[in-house]
Amino acid sequence: MRSRGPLGRILGEHPVGTAFVTPYVVFLAAVFAYPLGFAVYMSFHDYFFAAPGAIVERPFVGFDNYVTVLSDPAVRRAFGNVLVFLVINVPLTVVLSLLLANALNAAIRWRTFFRVSYYVPYVTASVAVVGVWLFLFNSNGLVNSVLGPLAPDPSWLVNSSLAMPTVAIYVTWKQLGFFILLYLAALQNVSKDLYEAASMDGAGRWKSFLNVTVPGVRPATTLVVLVATVTGANLFTEPYLLTGGGGPDGASASPVLIMYQRGIEQGNPDVGSAIGVLLVIGVLALALIERRFVGREES
């Protein structure tokens, strides 16, 4: 063992470690930290696209971009839409992935087959799966032919009150496999003794699920809720492709979709950045509330 001299005390025992992490740190700074700061900067300035190298004035405008954003009905609608999305997607994700993971955790036939079939949607590109959902949920698609007279009119994706819920169900279906894996991992940590104690007390299978399993996986539930919320706030591909750009008439537009339209299509990166900053603040606030709510019995 090398003894630690004065230099060792300053740089640590293995200063070469600094060299090993440097590329990664530079990457994090260039791709995450700097753009994050730059987004905040743009949102407070009159920022517009200019030819590379051209020197232009981009004056500080205070909260002007935020006023523009908040007085835009399309933006307000998009934030409302994402709330509808989360109200459907997050609880459904938690309940379904926990139930399926719990069933999968038992000694059951075909386990590998089930596990693989659940994460197939998760590993597939949304662009590819959207194609088949369009085919299935089309006005005269298979889902409506099966439903017959019960089919909604106008159909799912062009119906202003059903478009966002359909997108929420699609994303739940697509991501569920990942959350099932998280719960499966968490279930390995629930002590078997607790189940035995519960059955000694005469608790049935459902009772012991509620009293042992659910509290036992609470840290994982907090994680699932947070990750599902962040994923939902990032929604872009699905409204862009599944409902033809947030249709009908903005009923399924998401904040990221509006951010793209305002910021890049219409050339107002300052307004786009303001939407992004508001979205981050919204997600953080929501995450804090959820942590309080879901993680309340954690010590």
Add this chain to the structure above:
Amino acid sequence: MKLKFVGLLIGAFVFLFPFYYMLIGSLQAEPDPSVGGAFPSPGNLTGHNYAEINQSIHLGRSLLNSGIFTGGVILGTLVFGVLAGYALARLQFRGRGLVFNLMLLIQVVPFQLLTIPLYVLIVRSYGLADSYLGMILPFLINSTAVFVFRQYFLQLPAELFDAARIDGASELSILWRIAVPLVRPALLTGVLLTFIGPWNEFLWPFLITKQQDLQPLAVSLSNYLTTVSARAANPFGAVLAGACVLAAPAVTLFIVFQRRFISTNLSSGVKG
């Protein structure tokens, strides 16, 4: 037990049916959305949709672009991510805790929110629009993979490293000769985790590639879906054929290596 099995069976049907339907739809000469259309009928089968999509978006070229994009990210993650993961697990140096916390923090920053500033920087300031470098840069090192590498390096016995250091081996050769060969499974897990990011990514390459011959398959297929398909004879068939081509590599990889993608690999992440 019966109830659980039936529940799992229904679940598997719901998860797999759209994929089966994707395949059937891609082989139909005429789209048949009736219930009977969910079963293959020999009279209605054709490979024409694949020819149609190939003609419109040049499948080979798009697949090559997807491959270069994904390959670049995997290479970056393997080289720089393994270095970082090893240093975070086995080396004592100033700032280690800071870098580790930064890595965890990054996991909760929604990438989409950085889209506008990254677009301004990479496309407008650095002029990297329509280039592989611009496509790869924001994804170059996958932080989840770095985390997985670190977990695996942590599990190796400390005596191994102490012995090598006493023999005077440099850290780089310890990493390359001793540590990396012992964590091969971690490398495979890291590659699989990293693969699905860029292969399936849509928004970023969509923003920065306007030239059709540089677009990855996810982008060219979605452009076909939103603009060209309306004019095609059997638009669904062609879209589904493209979807099958896009889905096949990821699905195949994950079925072949399904053992590498099970709960135990992720459990370290949950336990934190």
